[in-house]
Amino acid sequence: MAPRKKAAAPIPAPSTGKALAPSPGVAGLRRAIASALEEGLTAKSLLLRLSRRDLAMLKRSPEVAVNEIRFAGESMHFLGIRVAEEPAEVSHLDRGKAAAIKTPEAVPAA
Numbered sequence: 001m002a003p004r005k006k007a008a009a010p011i012p013a014p015s016t017g018k019a020l021a022p023s024p025g026v027a028g029l030r031r032a033i034a035s036a037l038e039e040g041l042t043a044k045s046l047l048l049r050l051s052r053r054d055l056a057m058l059k060r061s062p063e064v065a066v067n068e069i070r071f072a073g074e075s076m077h078f079l080g081i082r083v084a085e086e087p088a089e090v091s092h093l094d095r096g097k098a099a100a101i102k103t104p105e106a107v108p109a110a
Helices: 025-038 052-060
Strands: 047-050 069-072 075-078 081-085 092-094
Touching: 025 052, 025 092, 047 052, 052 081
Parallel strands: 047 081
Antiparallel strands: 047 092, 069 075, 075 081
């Protein structure tokens, strides 16, 4: 009987040389949203910009309850915040123009 040949090792995928950015995880996304809402920003002014990897993680995570994620038309919402897929490698919560605009101080009547 002839000896068996060893199976060839799988060929590794080509590397871009870049390390993957750390994912914020579901808990990190919840903290960022809660923080923004506590600061007085509205859900409509926020946009959760997720990388493809983080978007897939959010959709499949057992940590996400059914009532926390919603699909309406072509948009997805997490905790009431609209979600957008970004080509970027790092996910973040876009606080919109509302975060950059300061409330004008009261002007005394002349």
